Amino acid sequence: MPRAGLDxxxxxxxxxxxxxxxxxxxxxxxxxxxxLGVRPPSLYKHVAGQADLVRRIAVLALTEVGDDLRDALQxxxxxxxxxxxxxxxxxxxxxxxxxxxxxxxxxxQGPDDPMDAAGKRVLTSLAAVLEGYPVDPTDTIHALRLLxxxxxxxxxxxxxxxxxxxxxxxxxxxxxxxxxxxxxxRTD
Amino acid sequence: MPRAGLDxxxxxxxxxxxxxxxxxxxxxxxxxxxxLGVRPPSLYKHVAGQADLVRRIAVLALTEVGDDLRDALQxxxxxxxxxxxxxxxxxxxxxxxxxxxxxxxxxxQGPDDPMDAAGKRVLTSLAAVLEGYPVDPTDTIHALRLLxxxxxxxxxxxxxxxxxxxxxxxxxxxxxxxxxxxxxxRTD
DNA sequence: AGCCCAAAGCTAACGACGTTAGCCAGTCGG
DNA sequence: CCGACTGGCTAACGTCGTTAGCTTTGGGCT
Numbered sequence: 001m002p003r004a005g006l007d008x009x010x011x012x013x014x015x016x017x018x019x020x021x022x023x024x025x026x027x028x029x030x031x032x033x034x035x036l037g038v039r040p041p042s043l044y045k046h047v048a049g050q051a052d053l054v055r056r057i058a059v060l061a062l063t064e065v066g067d068d069l070r071d072a073l074q075x076x077x078x079x080x081x082x083x084x085x086x087x088x089x090x091x092x093x094x095x096x097x098x099x100x101x102x103x104x105x106x107x108x109q110g111p112d113d114p115m116d117a118a119g120k121r122v123l124t125s126l127a128a129v130l131e132g133y134p135v136d137p138t139d140t141i142h143a144l145r146l147l148x149x150x151x152x153x154x155x156x157x158x159x160x161x162x163x164x165x166x167x168x169x170x171x172x173x174x175x176x177x178x179x180x181x182x183x184x185x186r187t188d
Numbered sequence: 189m190p191r192a193g194l195d196x197x198x199x200x201x202x203x204x205x206x207x208x209x210x211x212x213x214x215x216x217x218x219x220x221x222x223x224l225g226v227r228p229p230s231l232y233k234h235v236a237g238q239a240d241l242v243r244r245i246a247v248l249a250l251t252e253v254g255d256d257l258r259d260a261l262q263x264x265x266x267x268x269x270x271x272x273x274x275x276x277x278x279x280x281x282x283x284x285x286x287x288x289x290x291x292x293x294x295x296x297q298g299p300d301d302p303m304d305a306a307g308k309r310v311l312t313s314l315a316a317v318l319e320g321y322p323v324d325p326t327d328t329i330h331a332l333r334l335l336x337x338x339x340x341x342x343x344x345x346x347x348x349x350x351x352x353x354x355x356x357x358x359x360x361x362x363x364x365x366x367x368x369x370x371x372x373x374r375t376d
Numbered sequence: 377a378g379c380c381c382a383a384a385g386c387t388a389a390c391g392a393c394g395t396t397a398g399c400c401a402g403t404c405g406g
Numbered sequence: 407c408c409g410a411c412t413g414g415c416t417a418a419c420g421t422c423g424t425t426a427g428c429t430t431t432g433g434g435c436t
Contacts, residue, residue: 146338
């Protein structure tokens with residue numbers, strides 16, 4: 001029996017790809033094993049179980065989104081940055097629905113949770129977007145929650161097909177960005 | 189063997205309660221049967237299976253939210269209505285996380301889908317909120333998507349414990365309502 | 377070069393769960 | 407009072423996640 005040369009990273013990466021293809025709930029240990037040319041029990045040499053697997057996919061997704069955001073925000077500020085950030089997140093969710101679905105779950109558990117770190121990086125990027133607006137420091141946390149709620153809600157609804165098709169979603173997206181931009185620009 | 193007096197409504201109601209208690213993913217046919225004093229196969233006399241069950245829970249949830257919204261919006265308009273609607277949805281999700289989780293799933297399927305009807309009632313209420321604002325008719329759809337995305341995203345993040353505890357979530361909620369209210373009031 | 381043992385794969389098996397088939401009793405209309 | 411429909415049951419199967427325990431590989435140390 002030849003070695004397959006697996007390690008946690010390879011397994012998680014394959015699982016993430018599979019999740020995007022068939023949907024997170026359909027990522028079964030058997031299917032993943034088959035994809036990797038291995039028998040299901042062998043996977044347990046690399047991940048602790050299905051829960052652990054999903055958690056690792058979530059970390060991967062948050063890390064990737066964080067990277068994408070960092071790239072997208074380079075040299076941008078204000079409305080430009082807001083639009084870029086929103087577009088980046090929306091694009092990622094549409095492109096990687098399975099990965100993103102893994103992040104919609106679990107409360108942070110341990111104190112030194114690797115998911116926390118990845119999540120914080122995303123938050124940092126969103127906070128950077130707010131730098132370009134006259135937001136009172138005490139309101140920053142609220143504005144951050146606005147951005148998170150809105151991007152998350154929009155992405156989930158679009159990915160789940162929750163919007164009727166009558167009107168273009170792109171148009172709504174642009175409208176929403178504009179709405180937030182205007183609201184954040186006001187100083188009173 | 190005495191009759192248990194079940195019917196679809198009783199089964200779905202019990203399942204919804206169970207979902208709120210133990211979380212939707214943990215609503216197993218066995219657990220639900222036990223709760224109803226019955227053996228698992230008996231449930232299939234009333235619902236077609238687990239997928240059907242979740243779908244019916246979703247319809248129940250949308251119907252209840254629709255009712256709550258209708259009540260909450262009685263005699264209110266403008267900012268008052270907006271705040272009432274947002275509070276109603278937020279309250280429902282916190283009170284019935286399992287039921288709400290059932291609605292976060294897939295695209296309407298059949299043409300005469302009972303879920304569509306229930307969903308439309310909710311949308312109608314949200315549209316009524318917008319009546320009190322100077323929103324251009326062509327922008328109504330966008331504003332509706334704003335409300336849906338924001339309420340949904342906020343509710344999910346709060347229910348999932350996605351917000352850090354440093355700052356009060358109630359405060360952020362009030363800030364968000366205010367933000368949307370101001371944005372919708374402007375006419376240009 | 378050759379040994380050795382940790383790691384990585386395997387088979388077998390178990391328990392939980394959803395679901396189907398088929399049987400039997402309780403109830404209700406005629 | 408009878409019969410048939412209905413709602414409950416037991417038995418059984420397939421899938422899935424997971425554990426136990428065996429085998430083999432291959433890298434590192436002598």
